[in-house]
Amino acid sequence: MSRIHDRTASLSEAQPVPYWLDDPGKPRPEPALTGAETCDLLVVGGGYSGLWTALIAKERDPDRDVVLVEGHEVGWAASGRNGGFCAASLTHGLGNGLTRWPDEIHRLEELGARNLDEIEKAVARYSLDCEFERTGEIDVATEPYQAEELRAWHRELGERGLADGIEFLDADAVREQVDSPTFRAGLWDRRGVAMLHPAKLAWGLKRACRGLGVRVYEHTPALTLRPYGAGMAVRTPYGAIRARHVALGTNVFPNLVRRVRAYTVPVYDYALMTEPLTPGQRASIGWRGRQGLGDSANQFHYFRLSADDRILWGGYDAVYPYGGRVRAEYEHRPETYAKLAGHFFTCFPQLEGVRFTHAWGGAIDTCSRFSAFFGTAHQGKVAYAAGFTGLGVGATRFGADVMLDLLAGERTERTALEMVRKKPVPFPPEPFAWTGIALTKWSLARADSHHGRRNLWLRTMDRLGLGFDS
Secondary structure, eight states: OHHHHHHHHTTTTOBSSOTTTOOTTOOOOOOOOOEEEEEEEEEEOOSHHHHHHHHHHHHHOTTOOEEEEOSSOTTOSHHHHSOOEEESOSSSSHHHHHHHOTTTHHHHHHHHHHHHHHHHHHHHHTTOOSOOBOOOEEEEEOSHHHHHHHHHHHHHHHHTTOOTTEEEEEHHHHHHHBOOTTOOEEEEESSSEEEOOHHHHHHHHHHHHHHTTOEEESSOOOOEEEEETTEEEEEETTEEEEEEEEEEOOTTSOOSSGGGGGGOEEEEEEEEEEOOOOHHHHHHHBOTTOOEEEESSSSOEEEEEOTTSOEEEEESOOBOOTTOOOOGGGGOOHHHHHHHHHHHHHHOGGGTTOOEEEEEEEEEEEOTTSSOEEEEETTTTEEEEEOOTTOHHHHHHHHHHHHHHHHHTOOOTTTTSHHHHSOOOOOOOTTHHHHHHHHHHHHHHHHHHTTTOOOHHHHHHHHHTOOOOO
């Protein structure tokens, strides 16, 4: 009981706000739209998806008149609450990509690597002060069966010609990188992931967009979308916008194209941030390479170092609210914070006594294939991208390119992909969605406690191409 109390005591001063957004350098929001606007391209949503779309639209055509509207403040939702893992993968990892698009996987990996390179170039070109570090990520095994699975997976990747830059680490090698008594093996993707400050990336992209002439309105939710002459019209609380084309980057929030809504559900994810580690604490865990880390369980943790040597520790619980509603009251879950704190000190017992300064949650736009889908509406005048399922920090830039290709009516190497042309399986209505997700979560937890063995429900979901990613 005393150990449990000691670990929850680490949360006693944790502020219930996202660490990334609790920054004295946070920019002031732009004024809300009042009155009427016209433009060539209206971008709805001020997260990564919308920001990259607006920026790339101006890069492609500097004369294009672009307006971006955000219902609250730029970067306040998933884009300012995530772990800051900017992955090259467009398919939520190689395993998911191989399962769903085996014939395209080499092209998808190539496009993903190119996309991450372009993000790195944009960080330099626009002086985006977002603490970008191309450290890679280590997938760690904490159980013997997971270590064997990682070894077998690395061997399979080699046979398929997909192991370039990916290194298998045995127990000694992984603990040489990051020292935890729970680590039994690791798979280090050396170049395929960068770490960054997620809110600073969003704020920097806003500044870059405005520098190229994009008009940005915050506290301006888009209420309705309808055809208007040769273009589209969007109504806002204090005004309206007429545009030739509209790109929807609203992700977890209800899509203005109603038929798209069934393809995503909100899943709430939670994270903690520690106080800055002392030099002694830092030395006790190593981590000189500053890689991002994630463990190999179905109910997994993700963790990384911030620029000032704090540890972000998140994941494990993934909570779907009945009815799929996005609500502020779901953004905090003390029982999950307590669970995460206990798991943290199991992983790093040498850090006993460290305290958490921030605890928060946020909604992820989850789809049944775990990676983004795309489409158009209103005779090609509206494009959308959604369903990034927690790996949108990098993939949203690719999604922006896809939306702009679709609005231009162009067939490109992106729009030709089966991944882009086909949709995931939609979620069923309630109560079937909640029941199915709850049963899947229970089955995933059961598999973790039974050496990874998947029960009949999970095997059936696998065959149907359905699932729930924790």
